[in-house]
Amino acid sequence: MTEKTWYVTTPIYYPSDNLHIGHAYTTVAADALARFHRLKGEEVWFVTGTDEHGQKISQKAHETGVSPKEFVDKIVGFIQNPLWQSLGISYDRFIRTTDWDHKRVVQSIFENLWERGDIYKGEYEGWYCLPDETFWTESKLVDGNCPDCGRPVERVKQASYFFKMSRYQDRMIQHILDHPDFIQPSSRRNEMLSFLEAGLEDLSISRTGLDWGIEVPNDPEHVIYVWFDALSNYLTAAGYLTEPERFARVWPPDVQLVGKEIVRFHTIIWPIMLMALDLPLPRRVFGHGWLLIGDTKMSKSRGNAVDPIALTKTYGVDAVRYYLLREVPFGADGSYTEDALRLLFNVDLANDLGNLLSRSTAMIDRFGQGVIPGPHPFGPLDRHLPQLAAEIYEQVDQAMSQLLISDAIGQIYRLIRAANKYIEDRAPWNLAKDPARQEELDNVLYNLAETLRVVSVLLSPFLIETPEKIRRQLGMDQPVQSYREAIYGAFQGGERIRRGEPLFPRLDLREGATAEPGAPEPAQKSADMSQANYISLDDFKKVELKVGTIRQAEAVKGADRLLKLTVFDGERERTVVSGIKAHYDPQTLVGQQVVLVANLKPVLLRGILSEGMLLAGSAGQQLSIVAPSSRLPEGARVK
């Protein structure tokens, strides 16, 4: 019986634009896990890829005057190389939802579920945004308009296929309860449980009027809708239906990394799909946080997206990987700043690790004529490093099995720091002055070489070039093959080293726009941040505030706190739904003047289109409508 292949996935990314460092973060993390398991001797199947269907891609392609396929081919090519290439991403399969086998898998899943009665054809009724060609549920609308583009929507009924998720609700809850590790971190688990307990609706999984997608079998008017298509990629990539032998070894996924914004799809819809197919569920779905730029969300529209390729060019692959894996707490949101990267580069990579190699090889050169001495019986001071190395061997393993990548690296650094301290404690330069202490000196040099060799093994899942560089300087030519090489004692003595260039030349942190590591930095930073909280006068002018008069007011039936108001704004009467029922009697409001936010996106509240909002101040339990202190004509601009 062969051991199960260790299967890890990243989300498949949407190639409508170039990816940024947030995507790199997830993918590098998955890569480190994959490399670690390979090093442990396990068969690994590491999959990443792209989610290529959908309206937006099709639209973008037409704008550029190419076919959707040509459009995505180009971007996907870029993602594979140079993007993932430059970060050393060692995926075993790059899946594209436009791959032939994926189409086949999605269609057979559809047919399969149809035959079982888990898919039925019904009518989808919702609000449709014509320009976006997108359906929205009432609750998603923003002031009755499309939440994406703000344009009005219309009520449309459309034939659609539905996936009977509701049928699996209880089983899903039970599965989460029975498998505490299924959703991680646990905060996400609680959220999903409360979401499930609120009740599941069947999921509409097809659309008509879309051309760029996988067709519903025997009903080519319909195209299978995004999530159903996208989530199936994890099955396709494992060889479901097309490579049965592989699938038997690979399935189910051991770890699926996802961003926190898509945890719900991966921990509810996705497992229910698998339940319906009678397939085992993934063992762990890990919802990590976002990598923020400073303290704001990264996005293309904000123009603050960081290009990972540029970073690797400036600092090298390993510095970027190290930063992502070490600095960002896996789970919570992390914050990216280039200053932090540079600081970490100097402190951890140059000072602690690079300098350790540099000073160790220098001493082997000088005191040992370039040859690692054979060890002699250890004195008490020499036993610490081997013991620590053995302990850390276990600790790293343990941390990695819990996906605590940053902690694993932290453990390796305990060993690196201990080696630096050991040099200080033993002061080899003093031992070298006394011929009677030659054996002690030999042991020190040996321990340093051996510790560095162990470090090169331990670091190899995380860093690409550095382990090789360390080994070359230690005189080793073969790359790391197995985690067991991290067991202390492989050097016999007699190996000739080859001193080389510094691993990570220190950066001058004072130069350029990057702050120096002293007091000026926080000051500068806080100034920037407070500035970020200002809006310009132009920003404010975007808000159109007008005086209006309430002409009618009534409670919204079935709502505890909503009033439906009819407000005259000088041009027309508009309906505004406001959550002030607890504070105002509808009767007393008629005739009251208010300040209206006139250009707010309409939104549907409790089935009523609310076209604007009225200003009110609140403090704790108190709430009071804001009104001009004397009567003004309706429509008067407030500014």
Added chain:
RNA sequence: GGCGGCGUAGCUCAGCUGGCUAGAGCACACGGUUCAUACCCGUGAUGUCGGUGGUUCGAGUCCACCCGCCGCUACCA
């Protein structure tokens, strides 16, 4: 509004089922060292463990309420 989480040194955070003088990394200061990439090693915190009250022989660790922040959700707009 509901559910959940968080609030511990200047910064980022550890502190499990309550128990000796509350920890780590970074930053900062001082001292040491010279093999090394102006590096490394050591020493240093008066931290009201968000606030108040309670349970207990004893609470950062449990309970209640309050304040602040965050996530999900909802009839927020």
